[in-house]
Amino acid sequence: MRLLANKNSTAYQQKTSAQAFILLLFVLMSCSTPAMSGDKGPKATISIIIDDLGYRLKEGREVIDLHAQLSYAVLPNTPYSRQLARYAQKKGKEVILHMPMQSMLGEAAETGVLVVDMDEKAVVAAMQLAFSRVPYAVGMNNHQGSLLTRHPGHMAWVMKELSKNDYFFVDSRTSTQSVAGKMAIEQGVPTISRDIFLDHKVDAQNIKSQFERLIQLALKEGHAVGIGHPHAETISVLREMLPLLKAENIDLVPISNQLPTKLVLVEHR
Numbered sequence: 001m002r003l004l005a006n007k008n009s010t011a012y013q014q015k016t017s018a019q020a021f022i023l024l025l026f027v028l029m030s031c032s033t034p035a036m037s038g039d040k041g042p043k044a045t046i047s048i049i050i051d052d053l054g055y056r057l058k059e060g061r062e063v064i065d066l067h068a069q070l071s072y073a074v075l076p077n078t079p080y081s082r083q084l085a086r087y088a089q090k091k092g093k094e095v096i097l098h099m100p101m102q103s104m105l106g107e108a109a110e111t112g113v114l115v116v117d118m119d120e121k122a123v124v125a126a127m128q129l130a131f132s133r134v135p136y137a138v139g140m141n142n143h144q145g146s147l148l149t150r151h152p153g154h155m156a157w158v159m160k161e162l163s164k165n166d167y168f169f170v171d172s173r174t175s176t177q178s179v180a181g182k183m184a185i186e187q188g189v190p191t192i193s194r195d196i197f198l199d200h201k202v203d204a205q206n207i208k209s210q211f212e213r214l215i216q217l218a219l220k221e222g223h224a225v226g227i228g229h230p231h232a233e234t235i236s237v238l239r240e241m242l243p244l245l246k247a248e249n250i251d252l253v254p255i256s257n258q259l260p261t262k263l264v265l266v267e268h269r
Protein backbone atom coordinates (compact mmCIF):
# COMPACT_ATOMS: atom_id res chain seq x y z
CA MET A 1 0.00 0.00 0.00
CA ARG A 2 2.80 2.42 0.93
CA LEU A 3 4.71 1.70 -2.27
CA LEU A 4 1.59 2.39 -4.26
CA ALA A 5 1.05 5.65 -2.36
CA ASN A 6 4.60 6.88 -3.11
CA LYS A 7 4.24 6.15 -6.80
CA ASN A 8 0.80 7.62 -7.21
CA SER A 9 -0.30 9.63 -4.22
CA THR A 10 -3.44 11.06 -5.86
CA ALA A 11 -4.81 7.62 -6.63
CA TYR A 12 -4.00 6.50 -3.11
CA GLN A 13 -5.77 9.49 -1.57
CA GLN A 14 -8.83 8.87 -3.70
CA LYS A 15 -8.77 5.28 -2.62
CA THR A 16 -8.41 6.06 1.08
CA SER A 17 -11.18 8.65 1.04
CA ALA A 18 -13.42 6.14 -0.75
CA GLN A 19 -12.53 3.56 1.91
CA ALA A 20 -13.29 6.06 4.66
CA PHE A 21 -16.66 6.83 3.09
CA ILE A 22 -17.52 3.13 2.84
CA LEU A 23 -16.42 2.63 6.44
CA LEU A 24 -18.59 5.57 7.55
CA LEU A 25 -21.55 4.16 5.62
CA PHE A 26 -21.01 0.78 7.24
CA VAL A 27 -20.85 2.31 10.73
CA LEU A 28 -24.01 4.31 10.08
CA MET A 29 -25.83 1.26 8.74
CA SER A 30 -24.75 -1.01 11.55
CA CYS A 31 -25.80 1.60 14.14
CA SER A 32 -29.15 2.38 12.62
CA THR A 33 -30.42 -0.96 11.29
CA PRO A 34 -31.27 -2.75 14.54
CA ALA A 35 -32.84 0.40 15.97
CA MET A 36 -34.91 0.91 12.83
CA SER A 37 -36.06 -2.66 12.34
CA GLY A 38 -36.43 -3.48 16.01
CA ASP A 39 -35.16 -7.05 15.70
CA LYS A 40 -31.84 -8.69 15.01
CA GLY A 41 -32.95 -11.26 12.43
CA PRO A 42 -32.17 -14.97 12.66
CA LYS A 43 -28.84 -16.18 14.01
CA ALA A 44 -28.77 -19.05 11.54
CA THR A 45 -30.83 -21.05 9.05
CA ILE A 46 -31.53 -24.76 8.96
CA SER A 47 -33.16 -26.89 6.27
CA ILE A 48 -34.39 -30.42 6.80
CA ILE A 49 -35.25 -32.76 3.94
CA ILE A 50 -37.46 -35.80 4.56
CA ASP A 51 -36.25 -38.51 2.17
CA ASP A 52 -37.76 -41.76 0.86
CA LEU A 53 -41.37 -40.60 0.69
CA GLY A 54 -43.81 -42.67 -1.37
CA TYR A 55 -44.20 -46.12 0.13
CA ARG A 56 -46.33 -45.35 3.17
CA LEU A 57 -49.26 -42.99 2.85
CA LYS A 58 -50.05 -42.53 6.54
CA GLU A 59 -46.51 -41.67 7.69
CA GLY A 60 -45.99 -39.58 4.56
CA ARG A 61 -49.01 -37.44 5.32
CA GLU A 62 -48.11 -37.22 8.98
CA VAL A 63 -44.64 -35.84 8.27
CA ILE A 64 -46.04 -33.42 5.66
CA ASP A 65 -48.60 -32.23 8.22
CA LEU A 66 -45.90 -31.07 10.68
CA HIS A 67 -46.24 -27.32 11.15
CA ALA A 68 -42.83 -26.45 9.77
CA GLN A 69 -41.19 -25.62 6.45
CA LEU A 70 -39.55 -28.97 5.90
CA SER A 71 -38.67 -30.09 2.36
CA TYR A 72 -39.95 -33.41 1.00
CA ALA A 73 -37.94 -35.75 -1.25
CA VAL A 74 -40.28 -38.16 -3.04
CA LEU A 75 -39.14 -41.41 -4.69
CA PRO A 76 -40.45 -41.67 -8.27
CA ASN A 77 -41.54 -45.32 -8.49
CA THR A 78 -43.69 -45.99 -5.45
CA PRO A 79 -47.44 -46.48 -4.91
CA TYR A 80 -47.93 -42.97 -3.45
CA SER A 81 -45.33 -40.83 -5.26
CA ARG A 82 -47.79 -38.57 -7.05
CA GLN A 83 -50.29 -38.48 -4.23
CA LEU A 84 -47.76 -37.41 -1.59
CA ALA A 85 -46.08 -34.87 -3.89
CA ARG A 86 -49.48 -33.29 -4.56
CA TYR A 87 -50.37 -33.40 -0.86
CA ALA A 88 -47.13 -31.61 0.08
CA GLN A 89 -47.67 -28.96 -2.56
CA LYS A 90 -51.23 -28.40 -1.38
CA LYS A 91 -49.90 -27.85 2.13
CA GLY A 92 -47.47 -25.22 0.84
CA LYS A 93 -44.38 -27.41 1.27
CA GLU A 94 -41.39 -27.77 -1.03
CA VAL A 95 -41.11 -30.98 -3.07
CA ILE A 96 -37.99 -32.44 -4.65
CA LEU A 97 -37.32 -35.65 -6.59
CA HIS A 98 -35.44 -38.31 -4.61
CA MET A 99 -33.62 -39.91 -7.54
CA PRO A 100 -32.44 -43.51 -6.98
CA MET A 101 -28.79 -44.01 -7.92
CA GLN A 102 -26.61 -47.11 -7.85
CA SER A 103 -24.98 -47.83 -4.50
CA MET A 104 -21.98 -49.92 -3.53
CA LEU A 105 -24.27 -52.37 -1.76
CA GLY A 106 -25.47 -54.22 -4.84
CA GLU A 107 -29.13 -54.76 -5.72
CA ALA A 108 -31.42 -51.79 -5.11
CA ALA A 109 -35.04 -52.26 -4.05
CA GLU A 110 -36.05 -49.44 -6.41
CA THR A 111 -36.79 -49.51 -10.11
CA GLY A 112 -35.65 -46.77 -12.50
CA VAL A 113 -32.28 -46.51 -10.74
CA LEU A 114 -29.46 -44.60 -12.47
CA VAL A 115 -26.63 -47.12 -12.90
CA VAL A 116 -23.05 -47.03 -14.16
CA ASP A 117 -23.96 -49.19 -17.21
CA MET A 118 -26.26 -46.48 -18.62
CA ASP A 119 -25.21 -44.13 -21.40
CA GLU A 120 -26.22 -40.46 -21.48
CA LYS A 121 -29.45 -41.12 -23.36
CA ALA A 122 -30.58 -43.71 -20.82
CA VAL A 123 -29.68 -41.43 -17.87
CA VAL A 124 -31.67 -38.54 -19.35
CA ALA A 125 -34.68 -40.78 -20.14
CA ALA A 126 -34.72 -42.22 -16.59
CA MET A 127 -34.55 -38.74 -15.09
CA GLN A 128 -37.34 -37.38 -17.28
CA LEU A 129 -39.57 -40.31 -16.39
CA ALA A 130 -38.80 -39.84 -12.68
CA PHE A 131 -39.57 -36.10 -12.77
CA SER A 132 -42.86 -36.82 -14.55
CA ARG A 133 -43.87 -39.01 -11.59
CA VAL A 134 -43.11 -36.42 -8.90
CA PRO A 135 -45.23 -33.38 -9.75
CA TYR A 136 -44.17 -29.97 -8.36
CA ALA A 137 -40.55 -31.07 -7.83
CA VAL A 138 -38.28 -28.00 -7.99
CA GLY A 139 -34.99 -29.84 -7.54
CA MET A 140 -33.45 -33.22 -6.86
CA ASN A 141 -31.35 -35.12 -4.36
CA ASN A 142 -29.90 -38.60 -4.62
CA HIS A 143 -31.32 -41.74 -2.99
CA GLN A 144 -28.32 -43.99 -2.18
CA GLY A 145 -25.78 -43.52 -5.02
CA SER A 146 -22.58 -44.31 -3.14
CA LEU A 147 -21.27 -45.83 -6.39
CA LEU A 148 -22.74 -43.58 -9.09
CA THR A 149 -21.96 -40.22 -7.42
CA ARG A 150 -18.23 -41.06 -7.69
CA HIS A 151 -18.45 -41.09 -11.49
CA PRO A 152 -17.78 -37.64 -12.96
CA GLY A 153 -19.05 -38.60 -16.44
CA HIS A 154 -22.45 -39.77 -15.23
CA MET A 155 -22.73 -36.86 -12.81
CA ALA A 156 -22.03 -34.43 -15.66
CA TRP A 157 -24.95 -35.95 -17.65
CA VAL A 158 -27.22 -35.72 -14.61
CA MET A 159 -26.29 -32.08 -13.96
CA LYS A 160 -26.66 -31.10 -17.63
CA GLU A 161 -30.22 -32.43 -17.55
CA LEU A 162 -30.96 -30.56 -14.29
CA SER A 163 -29.47 -27.37 -15.70
CA LYS A 164 -31.67 -27.58 -18.82
CA ASN A 165 -34.76 -27.53 -16.60
CA ASP A 166 -33.53 -25.05 -13.96
CA TYR A 167 -33.59 -27.64 -11.20
CA PHE A 168 -31.18 -27.49 -8.25
CA PHE A 169 -29.27 -30.40 -6.74
CA VAL A 170 -28.74 -31.44 -3.11
CA ASP A 171 -25.92 -33.94 -2.63
CA SER A 172 -27.11 -36.42 0.02
CA ARG A 173 -23.42 -37.39 0.34
CA THR A 174 -23.85 -41.13 0.64
CA SER A 175 -20.16 -41.36 -0.29
CA THR A 176 -17.32 -39.18 0.97
CA GLN A 177 -15.93 -39.50 -2.55
CA SER A 178 -18.99 -38.00 -4.21
CA VAL A 179 -18.17 -35.63 -7.08
CA ALA A 180 -21.84 -34.69 -7.60
CA GLY A 181 -21.53 -31.21 -6.04
CA LYS A 182 -18.42 -30.44 -8.03
CA MET A 183 -20.05 -31.52 -11.29
CA ALA A 184 -23.17 -29.49 -10.45
CA ILE A 185 -21.03 -26.35 -10.14
CA GLU A 186 -19.28 -27.11 -13.41
CA GLN A 187 -22.67 -27.32 -15.14
CA GLY A 188 -24.02 -24.19 -13.43
CA VAL A 189 -26.54 -26.06 -11.26
CA PRO A 190 -27.20 -24.45 -7.84
CA THR A 191 -26.12 -26.99 -5.25
CA ILE A 192 -25.69 -27.66 -1.55
CA SER A 193 -24.72 -30.73 0.46
CA ARG A 194 -26.25 -32.60 3.35
CA ASP A 195 -24.45 -32.02 6.64
CA ILE A 196 -26.16 -34.40 9.06
CA PHE A 197 -28.32 -37.52 8.78
CA LEU A 198 -30.82 -37.28 11.63
CA ASP A 199 -31.87 -40.92 11.82
CA HIS A 200 -29.09 -43.13 10.52
CA LYS A 201 -29.82 -45.02 13.72
CA VAL A 202 -33.60 -45.18 14.23
CA ASP A 203 -33.68 -44.51 17.93
CA ALA A 204 -35.30 -41.48 19.57
CA GLN A 205 -32.33 -40.65 21.80
CA ASN A 206 -29.92 -40.83 18.87
CA ILE A 207 -32.19 -38.73 16.64
CA LYS A 208 -32.39 -36.08 19.36
CA SER A 209 -28.63 -35.87 19.67
CA GLN A 210 -28.26 -35.63 15.88
CA PHE A 211 -30.81 -32.80 15.92
CA GLU A 212 -28.70 -31.07 18.59
CA ARG A 213 -25.63 -31.48 16.38
CA LEU A 214 -27.54 -29.87 13.51
CA ILE A 215 -28.40 -26.87 15.72
CA GLN A 216 -24.81 -26.51 16.93
CA LEU A 217 -23.47 -26.66 13.37
CA ALA A 218 -25.97 -24.04 12.20
CA LEU A 219 -25.03 -21.72 15.07
CA LYS A 220 -21.35 -22.16 14.26
CA GLU A 221 -21.56 -21.85 10.47
CA GLY A 222 -24.71 -19.80 10.03
CA HIS A 223 -26.50 -22.58 8.16
CA ALA A 224 -26.88 -26.37 8.10
CA VAL A 225 -28.72 -29.08 6.14
CA GLY A 226 -30.20 -32.20 7.75
CA ILE A 227 -31.84 -35.26 6.21
CA GLY A 228 -34.38 -37.48 7.95
CA HIS A 229 -36.85 -40.23 7.00
CA PRO A 230 -40.54 -40.80 7.68
CA HIS A 231 -39.97 -43.14 10.65
CA ALA A 232 -42.38 -42.84 13.56
CA GLU A 233 -39.39 -42.05 15.85
CA THR A 234 -38.14 -39.26 13.58
CA ILE A 235 -41.59 -37.71 13.28
CA SER A 236 -42.06 -37.64 17.05
CA VAL A 237 -38.59 -36.13 17.67
CA LEU A 238 -39.27 -33.48 15.00
CA ARG A 239 -42.60 -32.68 16.59
CA GLU A 240 -40.87 -32.21 19.93
CA MET A 241 -37.72 -30.40 18.77
CA LEU A 242 -38.72 -28.19 15.83
CA PRO A 243 -40.32 -25.60 18.16
CA LEU A 244 -36.92 -25.23 19.91
CA LEU A 245 -35.46 -23.60 16.79
CA LYS A 246 -37.49 -20.48 17.36
CA ALA A 247 -36.15 -20.16 20.89
CA GLU A 248 -32.62 -20.36 19.46
CA ASN A 249 -33.55 -17.70 16.88
CA ILE A 250 -32.88 -20.18 14.06
CA ASP A 251 -34.97 -20.01 10.88
CA LEU A 252 -36.19 -23.29 9.38
CA VAL A 253 -36.38 -22.70 5.62
CA PRO A 254 -37.12 -24.81 2.52
CA ILE A 255 -33.92 -26.20 1.05
CA SER A 256 -34.15 -23.92 -2.04
CA ASN A 257 -33.74 -20.92 0.31
CA GLN A 258 -30.32 -22.19 1.36
CA LEU A 259 -28.85 -22.42 -2.11
CA PRO A 260 -25.88 -20.12 -2.44
CA THR A 261 -26.51 -17.24 -4.82
CA LYS A 262 -22.93 -17.60 -5.99
CA LEU A 263 -22.06 -21.02 -7.35
CA VAL A 264 -19.72 -22.25 -4.66
CA LEU A 265 -19.83 -25.61 -2.96
CA VAL A 266 -21.25 -25.26 0.54
CA GLU A 267 -20.07 -28.20 2.56
CA HIS A 268 -19.09 -28.79 6.17
CA ARG A 269 -16.72 -31.55 7.07
Ligand SMILES: [Zn+2]
Residues within 6 Å of the ligand: 051, 052, 098, 142, 143, 144
Ligand atom coordinates in the same frame (compact mmCIF):
# COMPACT_ATOMS: atom_id res chain seq x y z
ZN1 LIG B 1 -33.18 -42.29 0.25
